[in-house]
Amino acid sequence: MNDQQILKLKQFGKLNLQVPISSLTTIRVGGIADGVIYPKNVLALLETIQFCKNEAIDYFIFGNGSNILASDDAYHGLIIKLTRTLNNIYQNDHRIVVEAGYSLPSLAYYAMKQNLSGLQWAGGIPGTLGGAIFMNAGAYHSSISNVVSEVLVLKGSELEWMSNKACEFEYRKSIFQENRDWIIIAARLHLTQGDFKTIESIMNERRDRRLNTQPLSEYTFGSCFRNLDKPSWQYIDECGLRGHRIGDASVSSKHSNFIVNNENATFEDIINIIDLIKEKVKTQFGVDLVLEVESFNWKHH
Ligand SMILES: Cc1cc2nc3c(=O)[nH]c(=O)nc-3n(C[C@H](O)[C@H](O)[C@H](O)COP(=O)(O)OP(=O)(O)OC[C@H]3O[C@@H](n4cnc5c(N)ncnc54)[C@H](O)[C@@H]3O)c2cc1C
Structure with a gap:
């Protein structure tokens, strides 16, 4: 990236240069990336991607880096991180719409506090919602596909709400793994009425089990x-x-x-x-x- 490009990218959010990728992955491995940007909001994300395409800058989406093994080579491109900024959440009874950068454990605890059931499996998975949808993350015979009703996806320059069925979820698989240029922006989740104490005790028991076995x-x-x-x-x-x-x-x-x-x-x-x-x-x-x-x-x- 040249100085002009850096200046323009800075409009869209916080831009860090020469970042060790090891600081962005939970395994703490990875070479140096030319840049990492935290787009301020969805519009800034769309513009960042458009800019990268126009300028032929390579880019890659990171959630929380909890399922990424990066090489030690330098990455001459831009890592687009959705944590920190793309983490708005809006609730309407049992329905929640959440941006892709929202932390999955935080989402599980948010649901628990709202007496909402369906995410008791997610408290110990240190990813983002976007990463969880990409991977169809899950545990204890449940997965994110059980609670997703629609996913807002950027395909080229078009935003599209995709139904759960269209996401082709299977065990640790989704259509997004076959379409790596699509970006998950947000999702609508449908949860069910639950009881705080029951949800809390399941999540505590699972947390303790993870602590003992992982x-x-x-x-x-x-x-x-x-x-x-x-x-x-x-x-x-x-x-x-x-x-x-x-x-x-x-x-x-x-x-x-x-x-x-x-x-x-x-x-x-x-x-x-x-x-x-x-x-x-x-x-x-x-x-x-x-x-x-x-x-x-x-x-x-
Ligand atoms: C201690 C530990 C325990 C774990 N336990 C489990 C478990 O029980 N079950 C389980 O399923 N996984 C588990 N994982 C793996 C990991 O946490 C999940 O796969 C998680 O969903 C990854 O989310 P992330 O945000 O970290 O994604 P990242 O690792 O940042 O990214 C993973 C992939 O998703 C893509 N991606 C991320 N966000 C988007 C987006 N918005 N749009 C398009 N593509 C995107 C990335 O480009 C990358 O290819 C565990 C990991 C750790 C470290």
């Missing part, structure tokens, strides 16, 4: 592989890889489907662990594990 105080991107016929952690465990370390990355000793950055792990450390797991599981069980984490600034091999 390495929540460490740098991770959540589950590394999608679950197949049986949970991926079982395959990894049965290959004897629990706790296995390469460089500064390791398979979590608390949960074998979590890879942990012990402080200074490089992208290569993480990829080496991923490759080792895939290779061992393939040799021992003939099973091809599929990555759940999204890649940024590198290609799956």
Whole structure:
């Protein structure tokens, strides 16, 4: 980006230059991005994207970076972050309309406080609503697809409300993964009347269970592989890889489907662990594990 472009982009929101992507991902890995912008509002987001297209500036949408593995390479483009600013929420009885940058755990606790049921599974998933819709995030046999009625999407220069059906949600899948130029702007959710105490006790119990079974105080991107016929952690465990370390990355000793950055792990450390797991599981069980984490600034091999 040249000085002129930087000046123009600054109209649309806070622009930080030369940002370590490791500061934007929960695994704390990633090279330096030329810029990160926090568009002030939806109009500023639309204009940012239009500007990038006109100026041939590469861009990529980040939610909370909790499901992204970025390479250590420099990114010569603009990361568009929807947290901080695109987080308005409006409620009408059981219906909520929320912008994509809204934090998923905050949304779950907001619903609880309003006696609204349907998001009890979401309290421990550290993403945004947009990231959750993109991934069809979920837990405990529920997912965001169960409460989404419509999604507001930017397709090219058109805004469109897409129905739940049109989003083609499946286990950890949505149509957005096949259409990476579409941007999720907001969603309408339908929740049901619930009881505060009941919702609170379910969420507390699940929080405690997560604390006991997942390495929540460490740098991770959540589950590394999608679950197949049986949970991926079982395959990894049965290959004897629990706790296995390469460089500064390791398979979590608390949960074998979590890879942990012990402080200074490089992208290569993480990829080496991923490759080792895939290779061992393939040799021992003939099973091809599929990555759940999204890649940024590198290609799956
Ligand atoms: C400790 C921990 C526990 C986790 N537990 C779970 C769990 O139980 N269940 C589960 O499903 N996941 C879990 N995850 C993974 C992750 O939190 C979810 O996938 C989450 O929904 C990702 O949201 P995000 O905002 O962080 O997305 P990001 O990681 O920022 O982005 C993920 C992908 O979504 C795209 N994206 C994000 N926002 C938009 C948008 N507005 N429009 C278009 N594309 C967009 C990005 O471009 C990227 O490709 C966990 C992660 C951690 C670190």
